[in-house]
Amino acid sequence: MGWTKKILRVDLSNGSIKTEPLNMEWAKDYLGQRGLATKYFIEEVDPKVDPLAPENKLIMTTGPLTGTAASTGGRYSVVTKGALTNAIACSNSGGYFGAELKFAGWDMIIFEGKSPKPVYLSIEDDKVELRDASHLWGKTVFQTEETIKSSHQDPQTRVCSIGRAGENGVKYACIVNDLHRAAGRSGVGTVMGSKNLKAVAVRGTKGAGQIKDPTAFMAATKAAKKVLADNAVTGQGLPKYGTQVLMNVINEMGAMPTRNHRDVQFEDARKISGEAMHEKRPTDGKTHLVTNAACFGCTIACGRISRIDETHFSVVNKPQYWGASGGLEYEAAWALGSANGVGDLEALQYVNVLCNEDGFDPISFGATVAAAMELYDLGILTKEQIGIEAPFGSAQALITLAEMTAKGEGFGKELGTGSARMCAKYGRPELSMGVKSQEFPAYDSRGIQGMGLTYATSNRGACHLRSYTVASEVLGIPVKTDPLVTEGKADLVKAFQDATAVFDSSGTCVFTTFAWTLADLQPQLAAACEGEWTMESLATLGERIWNMERLFNNAAGFTAKDDDLPPRLKTEPAKTGPAKGLVSGIDKMRPEYYQIRGWTPEGVPTPDTLKRLGL
């Protein structure tokens, strides 16, 4: 079966907790996690709702393979209307929280309303209760997790929580679980904070034994694990260097957004790369990287655990930061580093730890600092306004601004609104580098054309994880395409978007797709879940989910004009590298994409498309 077939509905306004059967008719059409929770959300929530109003809901959801023997089967997602974007939000996290929720017997939790006081939800199998969290309010993620585990007297309790960023209304606040895994993007933590919900603590002892055909499932998962182990990327490259190995690749290609996308190559990229993390420091003879790490059930283990140099100015008097902690991953290293012109690896790791500790997205934070540094460079923002000199390249400014944002102090409040709102306030909205108010990740769409279309059409605002065409355009997975041309990219983006929606609905990690295709996932789903899960039905499932999300955004007020890139990427050519002289071809790709999707020229799914997909 895969599913536990039970969900929790928690009304935070009146404190009621109800158990409901999972809607299996919907499960057969939307699978689980991203697809199924979004179906619930769209059926229950007005698309025009204020994300921070009690009427907005927040769903924590597992997939049918979460908690099972499937490799990477530890994923869970948070679905809501994003505080940063005002669009549908679905943020996906690894770690161990999702599997524990499944072990306790729950497919998902739907949070409604707003608690009159800070609370956290405690789940011990069937014993579920809201508890007072007044003593946790104002605490960091690290303090919250430690306090809850201590009070529950059970170190195997898994916790997801918000830090001070989520409490203070930082628009890109995360929900952090297992200390350094996060449902990171679009402000899902901000929504959680608006509901006075500090944390969810879960302990499950039931296991995940609801498999339709256990023998077939074990055979399918074993075969799929072999594919991951035998693949050079998932078997060797990712465990050894993590995602950070991309720093030099993307920089050499001239697709490394630098100094708020003014440049496409960063002169200090190597200093903050995966290779640099493996080198012994002259100060203490230790490597920055301590070890790799895996989430629940993962046989890839791409995670990074690092240790900051104790003599670095950022932590020299802060021994609490001297231990090993999560990071750096490529996206964070880019956003905190290249985007701001900061080439100090230790500073980036310190700020990354602050992001984990107080729960805010390092991509959006780093990119917002980049916009502030450009406003400072242009003389629009001053030292007096910011509280510190903030030129591009200043590690000290990056650190100070991160501490201010974490605490909600001074100019940190402005940074906490995100780059779109901040740049609009200072009269230069075009300097916000993002789509639908969400900041770009680490690929310049002048040098990787498909990513421009990916960003522009992503249902949750600019995001690389909705269709990672970098795999094809840069890495040759599954086939190599030319990153500098627009031809064929509409087809490529649609294919990646639809397939990714399936993986995001299954409980497995999208990083498996460096080795797996749907043909590797399908036998696992077919063995685990009742119903017909064929290659054809999965392909339709992905397309159905994508269109469902699109319908919500259209109803929320988004139109084709929101599927666009900032003018810089369309009018200021790349200055160096293979893309020198090129701008994004988004205006050429978008109409073709709409046509392939079966949408009108205005970006609206046609009645025929909706009928074909059962929407």
Added chain:
Amino acid sequence: MALRITFKLFATLQDYLPAEAKKTNALSLDLEPGTTVAHLVERFALPIKLVHLVLIDGTFVPPAERAGRVLKDGETLAIWPPVAGG
């Protein structure tokens, strides 16, 4: 006439660089005219299955072209094993 290029090896391939070049992943090489990508792969004894992503000045060189692609003065040749990120 001799020509000079920059040769870069990344990730696990950096083990094939001289010790002094590992800090930068880069080596300056003087080459005889007519030297190809494949010639350098052979000279540095790079395992062919690890020669995955090959860029000259940031532009991808497909496997079928590596034996015939002659390096020119001032170019940068960079090679990675199979890697990915996100």
